[in-house]
Amino acid sequence: MLIFSVFKTLTDQKVTVELKNDLSITGVLKSVDQFLNIRLDKIEVFDEARHPHMMAVKNCFIRGSVVRYVQLPAEHVDTQLLEDATRREAAAQNKR
Amino acid sequence: MATLQGYVDHRVLLILQDGRAIVGVMAGYDQKSNVVLSDSKERVYSVEEGVEEIPLGLYLVKGDQIVLIGELDEALDQSVDLSTIRAEPIPPIHY
Amino acid sequence: MLPLSLLNAAQNKPMLVELKNGETFNGHLVNCDNFMNITLREVYQTNADGDKFWKLKECYIRGSTIKYLRVPDTLLDAVKEEQNRAREAGRSARGAHVSGAGNRGGRGMLQRGRGAMRGGPIRGGRGRGRGM
Numbered sequence: 001m002l003i004f005s006v007f008k009t010l011t012d013q014k015v016t017v018e019l020k021n022d023l024s025i026t027g028v029l030k031s032v033d034q035f036l037n038i039r040l041d042k043i044e045v046f047d048e049a050r051h052p053h054m055m056a057v058k059n060c061f062i063r064g065s066v067v068r069y070v071q072l073p074a075e076h077v078d079t080q081l082l083e084d085a086t087r088r089e090a091a092a093q094n095k096r
Numbered sequence: 097m098a099t100l101q102g103y104v105d106h107r108v109l110l111i112l113q114d115g116r117a118i119v120g121v122m123a124g125y126d127q128k129s130n131v132v133l134s135d136s137k138e139r140v141y142s143v144e145e146g147v148e149e150i151p152l153g154l155y156l157v158k159g160d161q162i163v164l165i166g167e168l169d170e171a172l173d174q175s176v177d178l179s180t181i182r183a184e185p186i187p188p189i190h191y
Numbered sequence: 192m193l194p195l196s197l198l199n200a201a202q203n204k205p206m207l208v209e210l211k212n213g214e215t216f217n218g219h220l221v222n223c224d225n226f227m228n229i230t231l232r233e234v235y236q237t238n239a240d241g242d243k244f245w246k247l248k249e250c251y252i253r254g255s256t257i258k259y260l261r262v263p264d265t266l267l268d269a270v271k272e273e274q275n276r277a278r279e280a281g282r283s284a285r286g287a288h289v290s291g292a293g294n295r296g297g298r299g300m301l302q303r304g305r306g307a308m309r310g311g312p313i314r315g316g317r318g319r320g321r322g323m
Contacts, residue, residue, distance in 0.1 A: 053141060060165060061165040063164070
């Protein structure tokens with residue numbers, strides 16, 4: 001839930017998604033869901049020459065299960081807040 | 097909420113986990129991202145020859161096989177001459 | 192149009208199923224469930240390399256092993272048509288006492304009755320079950 005919440009705060013930011021098939025796609029994060037499926041707008045495929053497959057695609061849906069990394073804009077993520085929230089959630093988990 | 101609702105009745109490009117690229121009209125989908133594609137065609141990319149388009153018809157693709165669903169800008173897609181494109185096929189997904 | 196509705200409507204139709212391991216199964220759909228587990232009859236199975244073949248009278252395929260299914264193109268229109276007919280039947284059943292039942296009765300009623308029965312148990316089992 002935590003990472004889902006982080007993504008929700010990052011809508012309309014530019015992110016780069018690296019997939020498990022080594023494809024890298026940069027775009028504006030339009031939405032995310034509980035499975036961390038991602039909707040990106042205005043996409044650019046990294047190394048377009050090698051991957052002309054998506055030339056006519058401007059926006060896409062990416063299945064969460066195939067994402068390796070998502071590069072986030074550092075200025076829009078409050079890491080302190082995130083760390084605290086994580087510690088709180090871990091503590092709650094341990095209590096249970 | 098990332099939903100596929102906006103793509104229904106649009107022409108889309110599906111990339112599958114084995115690296116296949118399929119274009120077709122999205123007729124329906126469900127919560128597990130299973131997708132129904134009508135009038136679908138597989139696009140086979142190669143470094144030696146242009147893109148080969150294989151007509152497939154009505155297709156039901158399992159959600160767990162899907163990597164990415166892209167909305168095809170039809171005007172842009174029409175303007176591309178597939179026979180001139182040389183590219184390696186998309187690599188398969190490995191965990 | 193839900194993928195599972197399409198599949199349910201494909202009962203008794205021929206289809207091609209490819210598994211994640213590349214094997215293909217060509218046969219007629221007997222039945223399917225919500226997990227997309229399916230049973231096929233009169234099946235031609237081919238291994239992933241395409242060099243071994245089997246003929247099976249019947250087989251069961253676990254939904255989780257399926258990569259995709261290819262179904263006859265005409266199926267999409269047939270299902271949409273049936274969904275429209277079912278919707279009309281629902282609407283007319285509700286408004287039956289208002290408009291002349293005589294009109295809807297006769298040949299039209301008979302067709303719809305049969306259609307509704309065909310689609311009924313499947314839809315009723317899934318949809319209404321969840322509603323309850």
